[in-house]
Structures are given as C-alpha cells and as structure tokens.
Amino acid sequence: xxxxxxxxxxxxxxxxxxxxxxxxxxxxxxxxxxxxxxxxxxxxxxxxxxxxxxxxxxxxxxxxxxxxxxxxxxxxxxxxxxxxxxxxxxxxxxxxxxxxxxxxxxxxxxxxxxxxxxxxxxxxxxxxxxxxxxxxxxxxxxxxxxxxxxxxxxxxxxxxxxxxxxxxxxxxxxxxxxxxxxxxxxxxxxxxxxxxxxxxxxxxxxxxxxxxxxxxxxxxxxxxxxxxxxxxxxxxxxxxxxxxxxxxxxxxxxxxxxxxxxxxxxxxxxxxxxxxxxxxxxxxxxxxxxxxxxxxxxxxxxxxx
Amino acid sequence: xxxxxxxxxxxxxxxxxxxxxxxxxxxxxxxxxxxxxxxxxxxxxxxxxxxxxxxxxxxxxxxxxxxxxxxxxxxxxxxxxxxxxxxxxxxxxxxxxxxxxxxxxxxxxxxxxxxxxxxxxxxxxxxxxxxxxxxxxxxxxxxxxxxxxxxxxxxxxxxxxxxxxxxxxxxxxxxxxxxxxxxxxxxxxxxxxxxxxxxxxxxxxxxxxxxxxxxxxxxxxxxxxxxxxxxxxxxxxxxxxxxxxxxxxxxxxxxxxxxxxxxxxxxxxxxxxxxxxxxxxxxxxxxxxxxxxxxxxxxxxxxxxxxxxxxxxxxxxxxxxxxxxxxxxxxxxxxxxxxxxxxxxxxxxxxxxxxxxxxx
Numbered sequence: 049x050x051x052x053x054x055x056x057x058x059x060x061x062x063x064x065x066x067x068x069x070x071x072x073x074x075x076x077x078x079x080x081x082x083x084x085x086x087x088x089x090x091x092x093x094x095x096x097x098x099x100x101x102x103x104x105x106x107x108x109x110x111x112x113x114x115x116x117x118x119x120x121x122x123x124x125x126x127x128x129x130x131x132x133x134x135x136x137x138x139x140x141x142x143x144x145x146x147x148x149x150x151x152x153x154x155x156x157x158x159x160x161x162x163x164x165x166x167x168x169x170x171x172x173x174x175x176x177x178x179x180x181x182x183x184x185x186x187x188x189x190x191x192x193x194x195x196x197x198x199x200x201x202x203x204x205x206x207x208x209x210x211x212x213x214x215x216x217x218x219x220x221x222x223x224x225x226x227x228x229x230x231x232x233x234x235x236x237x238x239x240x241x242x243x244x245x246x247x248x249x250x251x252x253x254x255x256x257x258x259x260x261x262x263x264x265x266x267x268x269x270x271x272x273x274x275x276x277x278x279x280x281x282x283x284x285x286x287x288x289x290x291x292x293x294x295x296x297x298x299x300x301x302x303x304x305x306x307x308x309x310x311x312x313x314x315x316x317x318x319x320x321x322x323x324x325x326x327x328x329x330x331x332x333x334x335x336x337x338x339x340x341x342x343x344x345x346x347x348x349x350x351x352x353x
Numbered sequence: 354x355x356x357x358x359x360x361x362x363x364x365x366x367x368x369x370x371x372x373x374x375x376x377x378x379x380x381x382x383x384x385x386x387x388x389x390x391x392x393x394x395x396x397x398x399x400x401x402x403x404x405x406x407x408x409x410x411x412x413x414x415x416x417x418x419x420x421x422x423x424x425x426x427x428x429x430x431x432x433x434x435x436x437x438x439x440x441x442x443x444x445x446x447x448x449x450x451x452x453x454x455x456x457x458x459x460x461x462x463x464x465x466x467x468x469x470x471x472x473x474x475x476x477x478x479x480x481x482x483x484x485x486x487x488x489x490x491x492x493x494x495x496x497x498x499x500x501x502x503x504x505x506x507x508x509x510x511x512x513x514x515x516x517x518x519x520x521x522x523x524x525x526x527x528x529x530x531x532x533x534x535x536x537x538x539x540x541x542x543x544x545x546x547x548x549x550x551x552x553x554x555x556x557x558x559x560x561x562x563x564x565x566x567x568x569x570x571x572x573x574x575x576x577x578x579x580x581x582x583x584x585x586x587x588x589x590x591x592x593x594x595x596x597x598x599x600x601x602x603x604x605x606x607x608x609x610x611x612x613x614x615x616x617x618x619x620x621x622x623x624x625x626x627x628x629x630x631x632x633x634x635x636x637x638x639x640x641x642x643x644x645x646x647x648x649x650x651x652x653x654x655x656x657x658x659x660x661x662x663x664x665x666x667x668x669x670x671x672x673x674x675x676x677x678x679x680x681x682x683x684x685x686x687x688x689x690x691x692x693x694x695x696x697x698x699x700x701x702x703x704x705x706x707x708x709x710x711x712x713x
Contacts, residue, residue, distance in 0.1 A: 085436060132583065136566070143469065148422050152429045152505065160508045168509030169571040169697060173421060173469035178698030181566040187583060189564040190700050191477060194421040194469045195450040202466050206481060209488040230432055231423075234443045267464075 049208040050260035051350075053253030055122025055222070056312045057115045058300055059091040059246055062100060063122055067299075068316050071323040076298035079244050083229030088236050090227045091246035091301030106179050109170060112144035116176040116224045117183060119249035124184050124220055134186035135216035137207055138177040139199035139223040141304035143192075146228035147171040176224065188216055198339060199223060200308040201346040204252075205265045211256040222251030223305035235302075246301015250308035261318055262334075263311070266347040295325055307348055310337045314350045370516045372502055373534030373638030383445060384535070385420035386454050388643075389499035392539035393455055396495065400541035401553055405460065409547075412463030412491035413456040414481045415539070416474020416498035418642035420451045421467060424505050455495060463491030468642075472605075473564075473694035474498050475538060475645025476702035480562040482542045492547035497646025499537035506641060507533055513572060521608035521639075522666035523632035524617060524678045528608045534638025538647030557653050558707045560689070561594070563587025567699025573611055574695050578619030581605075581693060581701040585623050588691065588703035596624045599705075600687035601661050601679070603652045605695045606632020607639050608666070612695060617674035620693075630678045635665035645694045649704060652692045656708040659685045 056063060059077040060070040070077060077094075081087030093115060102121055103114050116138060148171045155163050169175060173192045181190050189210070193203055200223040207219040227245045235245050254263070300309045314335040317326065334351030379387045397403055405411060423446045431438035449457065452467040464485055468478045475498025482494035510516050510533065517530035542559055565587065567580035574580065589596060602624070605616055613632075620628055633651045640647055655661045664678035688708045695701050 132565070142423060143421060145423050148424050148505070149429060151509070152424065152426055153433070155505070155508055156426075156430055156433065160511055163508045163512040165509070165512040165572070168506075168512055171422070171505075171509070172418065172471050172697050174471040174696060174698030174700060175571055178566065178568070178571060178700070181568040181699070185568060187566050187568055187580065189480070190470070190566040190698065191481070191564075192469045192698075193466050195453055195465065195467050196447055197449070197453060199466075202464055205464065205490070206466070206484060209484040209490065213484060213487050215484070230429070233432065233436075234440060237440055238443070 049211055049254050049256060049263055050258055051252050051263050052255050052258065052260045053123040053125045054312055054315045055119040055251040057093055057097060057119045058248040058309065059093060060299065061094055062097045062118050064312065067312060068321060070299060071313065071316065074324045082227060082232050085229060086233060088232040089244055090232050091244055092227065093247055105183065108166065109179060110144055110147045112147065112224060112226045113170065113176040113179050115226065115249040116222065117179055119222055119251040120180040120220055121183060123222070123251035123253045125253065129218050131185055132187045133217040134184070135189040135210050135219040136177050136180055136186065137191045137193065137203045137219060137221045139193050139203035139305065140173065141194065141196050141199055141225060142231065143173040143194050144171055144175065144226065145231060146226055149228055149230050180220065196304060197341045198346050200305045201265050201339060201348060204263065204348065207254050208264065211254065217255065219254045220251055221254055222249060223308035224249040225303050225305050243302040246297065246303050248300055248303065248309060250312050252311065261351050263348060263350050266349060268345045307337050307339045307346065311348055311350060318351055369518055371520055371532045373532060374502060375535055384501035385417055385499050386451060388501060388535065388537040389415060389451060389455055389539065390458055392497065392499070392537035393459060393495055396539045396541050397459065400543065401551070402493065402541065406551065410463040410491040411459065411461035412465065412482070412485050412494040413452045413461050414466045414468060414478045414494055414496050415452050415455060416468040416470065416478040416642045416645060417451045417500050418469065418471055418474060418506065419500050419503045421469045424503065426504060451499065459495065461495065470700050471697035472641050472644055473696035473700045473702040474642040475647065475649065476692065476694035476704055477564060477645065477700070479559065479645065479649055479704045480564055480702060483559060483562050486542060486544050493541055493543035495539060496542050497537065497539035497649065498643040499646065500535055500641045500643040502533060502535040515609045517608060520666060521634055522668065523606035523608040523634050523664055524613050524671065524674055525667045526669040526671040528610065528613060530609050531607045531634070532638040534640040536637055536640045536643050536647055538643060538650040540649055540653060556709050557657055558709060559704065560707045561588040561592025561705035563591060564700070564702045567701065569699050572697055574615045575699065576615065578615040580699055581616055581695055582619040582623060584701040584703045585691065585693065588705050592689070592705040594689055594705070598687060599624065599689050599691050600685050601629040601631060601690050603648045603690065603692040604630050604632045605693050606634055608634060614671070614673050616693065616695060617676065621675040626675055628676060629661065629683065630676060631661055631664045632678060633662060645702065648692045652690050652706055656685060656690050656706055661685060
C-alpha cells in the first residue's frame, strides 16, 4: 500500500506546512489554558484554524468534525477516481467527547424536552466521517473505529486489506482526537503534570500501487507487563536514533493516536527535510514508527521499498 | 419486555416510551461489556473455542454506540456541581474499549477493533471480520455488536421525534417510531482452512458483504434509498449471487416513518414485489450498535433452523411501501439470506449468509 496524500491539523495549525514550520524552527506550540473552570494547559488546535472557509458548509459542526474534515481534505487530492470505490476509515480513542458532554450538560441544564437534535447527531462517532464523505462526494465504505490502544495502526492495516481485496481503489484513513475541559481535568487528576493532552487530526490517502512511499503495519508481541502506551519514531532498522515521546509530544501533546501524528512527521523526513530535534534519516532505510502497549507492539514501516 | 430499575445512565428515562430491557442477571455497571461477554462466551462454546489451540489467531471486532463514549451522567453531574467527580468511570473507560476488553477476557491475540458506525456498527463489524479473514490476519473473529439502554441516546432520539409511545410496528402503515432496546449478538467467523484443521463443520457461511455512504444527511437516509441499494447490490455481487437467490431479508426496519419507507422501496427495487421481509425489531426494539450483531444471529439461526420469525407489530400495509412483511412463522425455501443496516451519518451495510446442505 502506498501513501499519495497527507493532511494534518495539529497544535501547530492546519496543514503539513504549518507542521514543518514548527519542526524546522524547533519551537513547539505553547500549551494554552482550556475552558473557564480550571484553565488546565492543553496543546490545542489554534482557534483561527476553525475560521477556514473550507469549513463553511459545516459551520455548525463541532471541532472534532472540523479538524477531521480539514485534514482529510488536505490528504484528498482530487483526481479521476470512481467515488463509489473510495473508502474512509476514521480512528479515534475518545471520539467527539466534548460534544457528548455538551449534550449531557444541556440535558442536565434544560431537561430532555429541550435537548438538541443537532448536538445529539454530532455526538455520535459517525458524524465526522460522514461529513468527509459528503465533502468529497464519495459513496464507498465509511468506517469509524474507537479503541484506546493502537486505533490508528489497526485502521491502517484494515485499509490495506480493503485495497487488496478490491473493495476500494482509494482509502482515506485517518485519526482524530480532541481535548475537552472534562478530559483535561481527568488527565490532570490521574497523572498530574506528567502529560499535557493534545489534539489534532491526521489523514492519509492510500492506494494499492502507484507512485508514493509504501506503508505497512507489523505486529509483534513483547514481554512487557505494563499497559502504558508509548510511541517513538525510529529512523531505519537498527538505528539508535529515536524521537522519543518526551520529544515529540511537545509538538502534538499526549495523544492515543500518536502513531498518526508521527506518520505525518515521517513524511517530511522522507521528503528530505531536516529538523534539529531529529537526526537525519538514513536515506535507504524505511522509517519505523513504533507504538508499544503492554506486551504488544505495532510498527508502522514507512518509506521507499 | 419489562421496564428496568431506573438508575445510573437510565436515570429519568421517560416512562411514556416502551423499552426492551434484558431481564437476566447482567450488572448495571459496564453493562454493555457484560452483555457482550455473555453472548461471546455462548458463541465460543458453540464454536468449540473455549480452549483455543496453541497459536490460534483470534480477532475481535464488535460494534457499539453507548460503550464508546465517556458518557456517565452521574460523573458529569458531579463534575458540574463539585469540580471533583469520582474518577472511577474514567478509569473504567480508559481501561479498554469494548473489543479490547473482550479480547482480554478471551485471550484473543489477533486484531482488535471496536466499530462505532452508529446503528450499522454490528453489520459493519461483520464486514471488517470478512476483510481480516480474507487477508489472513487471523484464523477466526469474535464478531457482532452490543449496547445497553442509556438515557443519552434515549434523549437524543426523543429530540429527533422518532420514538414511539406504543410498541413499534415495523413497516406498518400506522407505525409511530422506534422503541429502544439493549442486548448483544455475537457470532464466530472462521476461515475454512482453520475450521478444517480443528475438525469443525458448519452449515452456515458468510458469503458477501457490502457497505456504502449516502453522503446526504447526518440523521436521515437518502430520500431515494440509493445508499442502501448500493450496499445490497455490493453484498450480492460479493456473494456472486443474483437477487432471486435470496430467500428472505432481515431488514433494518426500525419502524420510523422515514426508514421503513425508504428501505422498503429500496428492497422492492432490488428484489421485486415477491420478496420476503422481516424486521425483528418487534422482538428486541432498536438496540443501536448491537442491532447488526443481533440481526446477524437471527438471520443465521433462521437459515439453520429452517424458519423465519414473523414481523410482529405489523397490521396494515403502507401504500407507500410495495410489500407486506411476513406476518407468521414461515419455512425457509432457499439457501441465502440478507441482513441490512442503516445508520446515522448515512452509513449502510448488508451481509449475505448461506446455508449449505451439508456441513463444510
């Protein structure tokens, strides 16, 4: 499977260029206080991102859907494809939970008779991918998945299966996480200052063959007891250089879909960009994005060959 | 059906709308997981997988709507009122998704995925399982869906004015909407070569799957039913059969005005006026993320046992729907059956099952 388009919305802003800019400058975005109660630090997607004119058809949608649509549209490169054979897979850990809390809040505040059908429909995980399908006018399979561990890696693996079995000609596969005031509160209570939560959306247009870097997912079992999720980015097999979580989370915040963020970073490395915080990759080696949780490990192998 | 004790996420659930509640002993906390686990254990026994062979690659793909959301109302109320809610619901949530927890409980080490495609989740999970098995990513998959009754979707459907104050009447002229329900439907899909290695034979086979997106509206199906028609035709094509070979259709049939009219007309276009249709929502209510799993199991059992259940609740044909569903228990005549799901977001999914004359 190859990647023919990448789209990013991150705390650096909207677009791959915005991500490159902060990586080049080695100036991570600053955590901003979230909400009105505790004002906990969160690496948020900047407010101006949501003023993008591309979002005007879904101006009443929530942030989760808007981030997803912007990233998907950047990855989606219009071309002559059969739109009934374009698949979409959107992975997440917690989905549009800020909208769920908004719906619950309204329910407690105003009662069932005043609950909003618009807010309810957007609180359902399927909303964002549906808006992407509407925007690109695709009619193929749309799948939303939500798991706490490796949701993006499993979605990527499924995208390859869809392409290989001939279900789709193109699959837009991505991952989105948002942060809410309640989520930031829970993270803070559980882990103190160890994690600064982040948010963002990362999409990849995948095809079975053609011009572009290959991508595949490998799964291995390890002998590790703890169930903590860690992501790292390894520059080539056997390389001692890894962009450790403590380094990359400064750009994205802590994410359960960190593999998707790192795959976007890897695309810049593949294009030959050099960032001060990351050693230059060995040109002949594919980049490995390693996610570990408990006794399980996923490796996204990305690059030529 | 009987009303459950109202507490937790069911707190304040309107008494004026019938609900279909599971009455057996299933805990209220983590109810969706416990419903799914109960059905999974039963399915594993039937598949003779209580003890897995060494190196067996068992995947888990299940659909849900309620269990994928951090939606605990008492937790949120406490957050609003005190700012220091007990974190137990959060710890439970981040311990693992529905599929991850089932994988842990069953020691499954194959791929794991929780499908959250709203009301087509269970059927879409079947499609994922088929893809995994074809790609040889695993030997077998625990597949289906589960959901518990919850105040949140109940209020959401109330706000959409699609809940019926009476028992639901799928495809009936005077239908007034859906009843919510809860439950789990789980099946084991297994590769033929794996089943042969284990010496397992079955008369049932999953032979086709199709899915589509309307790209039309967040909560209403395409007015001409083009999406569900496309999903059905894809599933038939995947199975390599023509519509005439289908014996019966277990339709989504939620008993809302729009769903039944649009789905009914799409079914009639594909299968002609002689089609045999049942909606089993009259027995279960609309179980949301579980619906596709439960209806997959209903369809499989109907094929295996040789009879189709009646579409209870139906009395009068709707002039806008070109058929009447089956009104009494009816023998199965042919070997293929179809189960359909439509969902929020315009997702449509269809799966074709086959009954073999001899076990394979």
